[in-house]
Amino acid sequence: MRYVLLHHVIGGLDEHKGAWGYVFGGMGAVSQAIADCAKSHGAEIRTEQNVEEILLDGGVAKGVRLANGKELHSKVVLANTTPHVTFKDLLPENSLPHEFLRAVGEIDYTSPVTKINVAVKELPNFSCRPTEGNNPSPHHQTTIHMNCESMQLVHQGVLDYRNGEYSKKPVIEMTIPSSVDRTIVEQDGHHVVLLFTQYTPFHLNSGAWTEEKKKEYATHVFSEIDAYAPNFSKSIVGYDILTPPDIQETFGITGGNIFHGSMGLDQLYFNRPISKYSNYSTPIKGLFLCGSGAHPGGGVTGAPGRLGAMRALRNLPTNIDIRQFSLSECCLKNKAGKHKATVNRSQLLTYEMAQKPHHIGVRKSWLTWHSQNLEEFRQQQPVALAQDEVVRRFIRGFFPQNVVVSGNELVIKRRGNLLIVAGFLQYSRRLDIRRIYWMYGFAEEFLSLLLKQPVKLELSFVENEDAIAYNYI
Numbered sequence: 001m002r003y004v005l006l007h008h009v010i011g012g013l014d015e016h017k018g019a020w021g022y023v024f025g026g027m028g029a030v031s032q033a034i035a036d037c038a039k040s041h042g043a044e045i046r047t048e049q050n051v052e053e054i055l056l057d058g059g060v061a062k063g064v065r066l067a068n069g070k071e072l073h074s075k076v077v078l079a080n081t082t083p084h085v086t087f088k089d090l091l092p093e094n095s096l097p098h099e100f101l102r103a104v105g106e107i108d109y110t111s112p113v114t115k116i117n118v119a120v121k122e123l124p125n126f127s128c129r130p131t132e133g134n135n136p137s138p139h140h141q142t143t144i145h146m147n148c149e150s151m152q153l154v155h156q157g158v159l160d161y162r163n164g165e166y167s168k169k170p171v172i173e174m175t176i177p178s179s180v181d182r183t184i185v186e187q188d189g190h191h192v193v194l195l196f197t198q199y200t201p202f203h204l205n206s207g208a209w210t211e212e213k214k215k216e217y218a219t220h221v222f223s224e225i226d227a228y229a230p231n232f233s234k235s236i237v238g239y240d241i242l243t244p245p246d247i248q249e250t251f252g253i254t255g256g257n258i259f260h261g262s263m264g265l266d267q268l269y270f271n272r273p274i275s276k277y278s279n280y281s282t283p284i285k286g287l288f289l290c291g292s293g294a295h296p297g298g299g300v301t302g303a304p305g306r307l308g309a310m311r312a313l314r315n316l317p318t319n320i321d322i323r324q325f326s327l328s329e330c331c332l333k334n335k336a337g338k339h340k341a342t343v344n345r346s347q348l349l350t351y352e353m354a355q356k357p358h359h360i361g362v363r364k365s366w367l368t369w370h371s372q373n374l375e376e377f378r379q380q381q382p383v384a385l386a387q388d389e390v391v392r393r394f395i396r397g398f399f400p401q402n403v404v405v406s407g408n409e410l411v412i413k414r415r416g417n418l419l420i421v422a423g424f425l426q427y428s429r430r431l432d433i434r435r436i437y438w439m440y441g442f443a444e445e446f447l448s449l450l451l452k453q454p455v456k457l458e459l460s461f462v463e464n465e466d467a468i469a470y471n472y473i
């Protein structure tokens with residue numbers, strides 16, 4: 001639970017730490033954008049095709065068989081179905097070691113989430129912040145939490161859940177994407193209100209989640225919202241409810257667990273999905289995981305997909321230059337930069353280990369000073385320009401005695417995912433070639449991590465300012 005809270009605030013948006021965002025056109029626009037990009041690179045996409053079985057040939061994955069009987073053959077198979085579905089439902093029996101299947105069987109897929117998507121004819125008018133008319137106010141555009149004013153309230157909700165009942169005081173997370181994006185509603189004044197509610201057990205003590213039970217729960221949630229925004233129930237024109245069994249059935253997600261497996265500390269990092277198989281590979285050669293059941297888990301991040309694809313690419317004879325896509329591959333190149341190249345010394349060095357303390361002090365304060373007040377700059381400039389400024393300031397701060405003119409002459413180029421910093425630095429007697437080599441590696445790696453994309457330095461060293469003119473000519 002605690003980790004999930006952390007997971008939710010780990011990221012950020014537009015330099016606001018922990019912030020989430022709305023996607024214009026609804027969440028489907030993300031998949032559509034990825035699909036369009038893939039198609040532009042020659043991918044063929046088939047939707048509404050149920051995979052019935054992953055085909056094996058001598059224990060090696062060679063494709064899939066669809067529910068309509070059609071077979072698709074391939075060199076590798078990447079599965080973003082949950083590990084349970086992938087290993088227990090889609091592979092032929094006896095194709096996996098018993099121990100492995102046992103570990104898969106122990107993955108925790110319990111989930112307390114019921115999603116209710118509501119269409120309303122007017123915005124909820126909250127008693128604590130009443131609004132005139134039907135125009136969205138800033139608070140309508142944020143995430144609105146209800147029934148979690150105290151830990152005691154939340155705890156009581158969990159106890160109901162543990163007793164096999166839905167929470168009498170469900171924790172409700174409300175978002176209103178139409179308050180930001182009018183493309184997702186047709187009628188003026190109408191809105192889409194999304195309710196992420198907890199805690200609802202997969203199996204109720206009183207029986208199954210029948211239509212009546214779902215209606216009862218939805219009505220209960222709406223009445224709870226009425227306590228905060230009295231016009232809410234009256235404003236509803238329709239809704240759609242997805243209990244944990246509905247989520248399982250609709251999306252094929254085991255247990256209805258939105259993360260393809262709980263994200264407790266025992267099911268993260270090297271234990272996701274199970275220990276010894278956290279690197280997207282499986283006991284079946286040619287079969288890889290690429291869904292949120294794998295590291296780093298659920299959420300619309302694309303991270304498990306990207307990392308799974310990188311892993312699979314390594315197994316393919318390919319002419320794709322992985323370095324163009326991979327941050328870690330780019331950093332691998334820089335490994336040399338981590339070894340301070342003094343004689344008889346090849347120990348991995350951190351920045352702190354390699355520098356004298358007073359150098360670190362000076363450089364860090366220089367960097368801090370010169371990266372302040374970026375917010376103002378950022379507001380006036382497009383993102384790429386602001387990013388260029390960050391890079392220039394970093395290089396100026398990192399090589400303070402070597403910047404030839406003012407640092408503004410550094411050229412920032414972008415090639416695909418790769419960011420290239422080109423320009424000239426001035427020799428200094430204090431910076432010998434070994435140190436330069438190391439600093440290059442460090443600067444590239446640091447910038448790659450900071451910007452979350454591979455960064456390459458193409459900096460040449462010149463004697464002085466005059467030599468730049470000579471070199472340019």
Ligand SMILES: Cc1cc2nc3c(=O)[nH]c(=O)nc-3n(C[C@H](O)[C@H](O)[C@H](O)COP(=O)(O)OP(=O)(O)OC[C@H]3O[C@@H](n4cnc5c(N)ncnc54)[C@H](O)[C@@H]3O)c2cc1C
Pocket residue numbers: 049050051052080081085115242247250251252253257258259260290291292293297298299300301304
């Ligand atoms: C109700 C709900 C609310 C969520 N809210 C948020 C949120 O606010 N923010 C956030 O970041 N994340 C949220 N998530 C989590 C996020 O949606 C997932 O982590 C993410 O979509 C996982 O992506 P994926 O590619 O790993 O798997 P999925 O998006 O689950 O994709 C798996 C796909 O496999 C398909 N499939 C299953 N079985 C088969 C089969 N046999 N043959 C063919 N296809 C099959 C499914 O239909 C599905 O399309 C939410 C999830 C749910 C369910």
